[in-house]
Amino acid sequence: MQIRPTTTEKIAxxxxxxxxxxxxxxxxxxxxxxxxKGIPTLTWEFLTQNPASSGREGxxxxxxxxxLLVTMVAIIVATPFGxxxxxxxxxxxxxxxxxxxxxxxxxxxxxxxxIVYGLFGFIFFVIFLKLGWSVLSGGLTMAVMxxxxxxxxxxxxxxxxxxxxxxxxxxxxxxxxxxxxxxxLPSAFPGIATGVILGIGRCVAETAAVILTAGSSIHMPNSFxxxxxxMAVHFYIMAxxxxxxxxxxxxxxxxxxxxxxxxxxxxxxxxxxxxKSR
Amino acid sequence: MESVxxxxxxxxxxxxxxxxYNIDMDIKMNHVTAFIGPSGCGKSxxxxxxxxxxxxxxxxxxxxxxxxxxxxxxxxxxxVVSLRTRVGMVFQKPNPFPKTIYENVAYGLRCQGINDxxxxxxxxxxxxxKAALWEEVKDRLGQNALRLSGGxxxxxxxxxxxxxxxxxxxxxxPTSALDPIATAKIEELIQDLKAEYxxxxxxxxxxxxxxxxxETAFFLMGELIExxxxxxxxxxxxxxxxxxxxxxxxx
Numbered sequence: 098m099q100i101r102p103t104t105t106e107k108i109a110x111x112x113x114x115x116x117x118x119x120x121x122x123x124x125x126x127x128x129x130x131x132x133x134k135g136i137p138t139l140t141w142e143f144l145t146q147n148p149a150s151s152g153r154e155g156x157x158x159x160x161x162x163x164x165l166l167v168t169m170v171a172i173i174v175a176t177p178f179g180x181x182x183x184x185x186x187x188x189x190x191x192x193x194x195x196x197x198x199x200x201x202x203x204x205x206x207x208x209x210x211x212i213v214y215g216l217f218g219f220i221f222f223v224i225f226l227k228l229g230w231s232v233l234s235g236g237l238t239m240a241v242m243x244x245x246x247x248x249x250x251x252x253x254x255x256x257x258x259x260x261x262x263x264x265x266x267x268x269x270x271x272x273x274x275x276x277x278x279x280x281x282l283p284s285a286f287p288g289i290a291t292g293v294i295l296g297i298g299r300c301v302a303e304t305a306a307v308i309l310t311a312g313s314s315i316h317m318p319n320s321f322x323x324x325x326x327x328m329a330v331h332f333y334i335m336a337x338x339x340x341x342x343x344x345x346x347x348x349x350x351x352x353x354x355x356x357x358x359x360x361x362x363x364x365x366x367x368x369x370x371x372x373k374s375r
Numbered sequence: 376m377e378s379v380x381x382x383x384x385x386x387x388x389x390x391x392x393x394x395x396y397n398i399d400m401d402i403k404m405n406h407v408t409a410f411i412g413p414s415g416c417g418k419s420x421x422x423x424x425x426x427x428x429x430x431x432x433x434x435x436x437x438x439x440x441x442x443x444x445x446x447x448x449x450x451x452x453x454x455v456v457s458l459r460t461r462v463g464m465v466f467q468k469p470n471p472f473p474k475t476i477y478e479n480v481a482y483g484l485r486c487q488g489i490n491d492x493x494x495x496x497x498x499x500x501x502x503x504x505k506a507a508l509w510e511e512v513k514d515r516l517g518q519n520a521l522r523l524s525g526g527x528x529x530x531x532x533x534x535x536x537x538x539x540x541x542x543x544x545x546x547x548x549p550t551s552a553l554d555p556i557a558t559a560k561i562e563e564l565i566q567d568l569k570a571e572y573x574x575x576x577x578x579x580x581x582x583x584x585x586x587x588x589x590e591t592a593f594f595l596m597g598e599l600i601e602x603x604x605x606x607x608x609x610x611x612x613x614x615x616x617x618x619x620x621x622x623x624x625x626x
Contacts, residue, residue: 191433259470261466261468261470262470262472263431264428264431264466264470265464265466265470265472265532265535266482266486267428267431267459268426268428268459268463268464268466268536269459269460269463269482269483269486269535269536269539270456270457270459270460270483270486270487270539271456271482271483271486272456272486275486279482279485279486280472283473283474284473
């Protein structure tokens with residue numbers, strides 16, 4: 098039987114539309130569910146007190162601080178390495194076997210499950226380098242994990258800078274380094290920033306890799322060598338061990354809100370730069 | 376008349392494909408020299424040899440000699456950065472940086488490590504005046520250069536090149552992306568600039584070459600067919616191929 102093209106088009110449109118709506122609804126449902134369950138717990142005390150009696154009482158301040166510290170270590174370590182690698186791949190070398198290997202490795206790294214990074218971090222940072230379960234071990238592991246994201250997004254951003262900026266800069270007597278820092282980097286910055294912010298998002302949300310490397314101490318870390326429990330880990334333990342579902346939801350809600358703001362910030366940075374360069 | 380650039384026996388290869396054949400040419404000081412010829416004849420390639428922009432292209436090999444004021448520019452002791460400050464370039468499409476008008480003009484100086492505001496202010500004004508843009512932009516130097524019109528942008532690019540006080544300015548089809556009025560302004564500007572600078576311009580428009588240049592070189596398939604004073608080349612070409620081209624029989 099022959100179906101008229103206009104009919105197939107209508108059917109296709111309907112199916113695609115339904116699927117998109119389902120996806121959006123699903124996301125909306127999850128977020129609303131968590132927020133409804135969690136927001137009543139999000140009191141000032143909850144945010145500003147340390148957990149007490151394994152998390153049954155008190156707040157989640159130490160886990161917020163731990164999250165910040167682990168993320169900070171990861172970003173400080175991963176950004177220069179990631180952006181540096183991206184610049185090397187795009188500006189300092191021609192396409193060759195070596196660049197293809199580096200690129201392939203970065204892509205493969207991005208596909209490795211986080212628990213594997215956790216195991217690596219545990220063996221390498223915690224045991225071999227004797228850093229123990231600590232903010233540092235957790236942060237370094239996360240740095241390795243987000244490196245491929247930062248490399249890829251930075252590379253895309255650098256490649257999208259028009260070749261003419263480089264030519265002009267060279268023609269005006271700019272050196273390679275000056276060309277990169279003053280002509281290429283400003284234009285690539287929004288893309289690079291997006292990669293870094295995506296990395297922050299992954300650090301904030303990560304559980305498996307952090308639990309194996311930063312530990313799950315509920316106490317406020319006093320230094321980078323202290324064990325720590327990030328919000329995601331806290332939320333996992335609260336729920337997993339049935340300590341307090343309501344506190345688990347509270348933490349989850351805060352996590353969702355933070356991730357929402359991180360993404361919002363990423364968008365704003367990009368838009369501002371795009372607007373500025375017009 | 377003294378020549379600034381002396382090209383002798385220049386051959387250029389991309390990978391192993393030869394793009395320029397045995398070019399010999401003198402470029403005279405304070406003259407406008409036009410390169411004409413059909414697309415792919417090697418005129419832009421030759422232009423880009425003069426400030427070593429071809430160095431940026433992988434697998435580009437150059438044989439022969441180009442001398443700037445008697446010094447070999449392909450000498451291995453030649454500092455490419457200082458060469459490019461002496462031989463400026465204006466590109467086909469106006470290509471200001473997405474920075475302010477002021478910073479565009481100051482770019483080259485800043486690369487030289489000159490950050491003294493007084494010097495920069497002075498050079499920016501002088502360069503913009505020379506590029507006949509000062510009156511139009513003096514009240515908005517802090518504005519993003521991309522908001523200027525195409526013709527203004529191209530004059531800004533000329534100002535940016537002038538700011539380095541080069542001896543030679545290379546122009547690679549500088550008006551091909553502009554409307555006739557903007558083109559006329561640039562042509563007028565080129566006439567003014569030749570008092571101080573030597574200008575080499577690649578152009579697709581024979582009328583333009585005839586209007587603004589003192590000397591014209593005609594290229595075909597990577598060879599320099601003929602070079603002469605513009606008047607002579609257009610009125611009484613020596614070579615049949617030149618005649619065919621300028622009378623519009625091909626290209």
